[in-house]
Amino acid sequence: MPAGAAVTREILRVTFEHLLIVLAAVSAAIVIAIPLGIWCTRHTRAGRAALRVVDVIQTIPSLAMFGFLIPVPFIGGIGMRTAIVALILYSLLPIVRNTVTGIRGVDPNVRDAGIAMGFTPRQLLFEVELPLALPSIIAGIRIATVVGIGVATIAAAVGGGGLGTFIFRGVAMVDTPLILAGALPAAALAIAADLVFTIIERRTRRV
Amino acid sequence: MRKLVVAVAFLAACGRPAEHAPVIVGSKNFTESVLLGELVAQKLEANQCTVERHLNMGGTLVCDSAITSGALDTYVEYSGTALTAILKKPIANDRAAVDRIVAAEYAKRGLHWGPALGFNNTFAMIVRKSYAQQHGLKTIADLQRVASDVRPGFGYEFVERPDGWNGLQSHYKLTTKVPPATMDLGLTYKALASEQVDLIAGNSTDGLIDSLGLVALEDNEHYFPPYDAAVVYRNDLDKKCAGSSKALQSLANSIDDATMRRLNFEVDGKKRDVAEVVREFLKR
Numbered sequence: 001m002p003a004g005a006a007v008t009r010e011i012l013r014v015t016f017e018h019l020l021i022v023l024a025a026v027s028a029a030i031v032i033a034i035p036l037g038i039w040c041t042r043h044t045r046a047g048r049a050a051l052r053v054v055d056v057i058q059t060i061p062s063l064a065m066f067g068f069l070i071p072v073p074f075i076g077g078i079g080m081r082t083a084i085v086a087l088i089l090y091s092l093l094p095i096v097r098n099t100v101t102g103i104r105g106v107d108p109n110v111r112d113a114g115i116a117m118g119f120t121p122r123q124l125l126f127e128v129e130l131p132l133a134l135p136s137i138i139a140g141i142r143i144a145t146v147v148g149i150g151v152a153t154i155a156a157a158v159g160g161g162g163l164g165t166f167i168f169r170g171v172a173m174v175d176t177p178l179i180l181a182g183a184l185p186a187a188a189l190a191i192a193a194d195l196v197f198t199i200i201e202r203r204t205r206r207v
Numbered sequence: 208m209r210k211l212v213v214a215v216a217f218l219a220a221c222g223r224p225a226e227h228a229p230v231i232v233g234s235k236n237f238t239e240s241v242l243l244g245e246l247v248a249q250k251l252e253a254n255q256c257t258v259e260r261h262l263n264m265g266g267t268l269v270c271d272s273a274i275t276s277g278a279l280d281t282y283v284e285y286s287g288t289a290l291t292a293i294l295k296k297p298i299a300n301d302r303a304a305v306d307r308i309v310a311a312e313y314a315k316r317g318l319h320w321g322p323a324l325g326f327n328n329t330f331a332m333i334v335r336k337s338y339a340q341q342h343g344l345k346t347i348a349d350l351q352r353v354a355s356d357v358r359p360g361f362g363y364e365f366v367e368r369p370d371g372w373n374g375l376q377s378h379y380k381l382t383t384k385v386p387p388a389t390m391d392l393g394l395t396y397k398a399l400a401s402e403q404v405d406l407i408a409g410n411s412t413d414g415l416i417d418s419l420g421l422v423a424l425e426d427n428e429h430y431f432p433p434y435d436a437a438v439v440y441r442n443d444l445d446k447k448c449a450g451s452s453k454a455l456q457s458l459a460n461s462i463d464d465a466t467m468r469r470l471n472f473e474v475d476g477k478k479r480d481v482a483e484v485v486r487e488f489l490k491r
Contacts, residue, residue: 066394071401078360078388078403159360159388168389172363174268 007181011166015185018162021080021155022148022189025087029144033092034137037099038125051096058093062086062154070158083152083160090151091144098140102133134204142197149190153182229259230448233270233282236263237392238474238481239328239412239467243283245485247438250458251281253489256448262481266364267292274439275316280447281440281455285328287432289313289320289439291370298370302433317442319452322459324436326467330365331411331423332375338405339422346427347379350406358385360404362392370432372408378430396421412464414472436462 036054040047060068065086069076075085106129114128130137156164166182169175230251234244244262251258261279264270271293273279289309290296296312299305310320332347339345342353350357365371366389376382388404395407400419409416409423416423438458444451462470473484 063391063393066391067397070394070397070403078390078398156363156389157391158394159390165389168363168391169367171269172266173367174272 011181011185014161014163014165014182015189017080018149018152018155018164018186019189021084021087021152021160021162022145025084025152026091026141026145026148028084028088029091029095030141032088033095033140034099036092037096037137038103040096040100041103047100051100054092054096057089062090062151063157065089066158078159080155080160080162082158083155083162086158087148087152087155091148094143094147095137095140098136098143099133102136103129105136106132135201138197138201138204142194142201145193145197146190149186149193153186228447229257230444230451231259231261231278231280233260233264233273233279234262235267235270235282236265237410238414239410239471240283241481242470242474242485243324243436245481246458246488247281247283247455249482249485249489250454251448251451254448254450254454256451267368274318274441277441280444281438283324283436284439285434285436286323287329287370287434288368290432292364292368295369298374298430298432300429300432302435305433306435306437313439319440319442319444321437322456324438324458324462325460326412326462326464327433327435328410328412328464328467329426329431329434330370331409331413331416332426333399333407333409333416333421333423334405335399335402336420336422339424344424346425347375347381347430348427349424350379350381350383353405354381354383356385357383357406358404359383359387359406360395360398361387361389361408362395363389364392365408370430375430379428412467412471414468414470414475418472418476436467 036050040050066082069082069085070078076082110128110132111124114124119127152162153164153167155162156168163182163186166178170178170180170182232244232248232251234240241262244260248258248260248262261273264273264279267284267288270279270282270284274282284293286302286305286309287298289312290305291298294309294312296308299308306320306323313320332350334344342349344350344352359372361372366373366387372387388398390398395404396409396413396415396419398404399407399421411423415421438455440452440455470484470488473479474481
């Protein structure tokens with residue numbers, strides 16, 4: 001490992017890469033998972049099937065997932081893109097589940113009151129259900145982000161960069177400082193993300 | 208409740224301390240190493256040893272630090288790897304000399320080197336057959352012709368070790384433009400076959416080279432040292448299970464290159480169970 005400033009710069013670069021992977025994946029997962037969660041609450045039986053698929057995705061080991069994705073055109077291949085796609089898939093479960101739980105948890109009386117006031121289904125969703133489900137949804141995003149920061153270290157297994165690069169190199173060479181150079185910034189990122197979400201959750205509760 | 212009692216009694220029976228602690232057999236994280244670990248394990252079991260398997264453990268240095276610390280009792284290592292990656296000695300090409308140096312150095316570390324199993328699993332620089340034809344590649348030196356656009360993809364170990372990519376580049380005066388994509392070793396074949404990369408570092412005894420339509424480039428300037436597979440075990444092995452070292456010695460020269468390639472293909476190509484392939488091999 002090179003010494004001094006070069007190391008710091010390298011760690012910062014890779015940490016940034018790591019953050020980019022997680023942010024891209026969780027953002028995409030939010031865009032997919034919240035509508036999917038809402039859809040699940042509207043179609044009970046199909047929704048249950050969809051949730052089961054999301055559950056199963058979670059159980060696929062990351063290397064097997066990469067094996068599937070490498071030959072796939074557009075979304076697969078070698079590099080960061082494949083890592084992001086895998087991470088999106090892994091991030092679906094907590095967000096979809098918490099969206100469903102949040103909406104199902106809305107007090108039926110509140111919903112009935114909305115209907116009695118002449119709300120359209122659309123208004124009911126955006127003005128009653130989603131605002132009330134928001135804390136639960138944000139908790140899901142929080143889990144996806146914090147877990148994602150850990151899981152994103154596997155990006156290095158498919159040439160995707162990120163902090164896993166240090167960890168994989170360190171493991172291959174039994175170089176503990178090198179492993180820590182990957183693991184400690186990842187832990188710091190996870191704690192930082194958790195703090196950010198604590199603040200967000202406090203804000204949303206106040207509304 | 209009765210079922211529970213039976214289960215607890217059963218577990219207690221299983222957990223009853225054997226006369227000796229189990230012999231712990233390890234392997235690295237690729238098919239051939241797992242096969243050889245299983246071979247050693249079955250050989251020891253045939254010698255009435257209690258065996259605990261820790262196969263698929265990780266790379267070379269993980270296995271080495273495990274065996275030197277006593278977390279492992281035995282695994283299969285390659286002479287060239289022991290020489291360069293573990294002992295950090297300069298690359299040497301003379302087979303007998305490499306074997307002698309490694310055995311002497313291992314003895315100093317409380318480990319026994321050997322028996323040699325009888326095959327040499329050297330690194331193979333592998334490309335797709337179509338790619339080789341298109342660019343007229345037969346040897347590693349020929350890679351110079353495609354140096355400006357060849358896309359290499361390697362496992363982390365090959366990029367880091369002294370007898371790996373950096374050494375190869377300086378030995379063959381290769382200056383490739385695209386930096387290697389580093390990934391999990393097991394994914395490199397998939398990446399090569401699906402044209403995500405053009406050059407990988409596999410093992411010459413890999414069973415999949417032919418069946419995937421790939422070709423290994425000849426190491427025409429003999430850069431890679433010999434990688435003769437040998438069983439490594441701790442000097443106190445016989446104390447854990449009497450007669451172990453003798454049982455392992457009977458494996459000497461029992462596998463040649465072609466046999467190893469075939470065994471690997473049974474697992475990688477035909478997707479057969481490792482333990483079953485080994486059992487069948489030992490029966491013959």
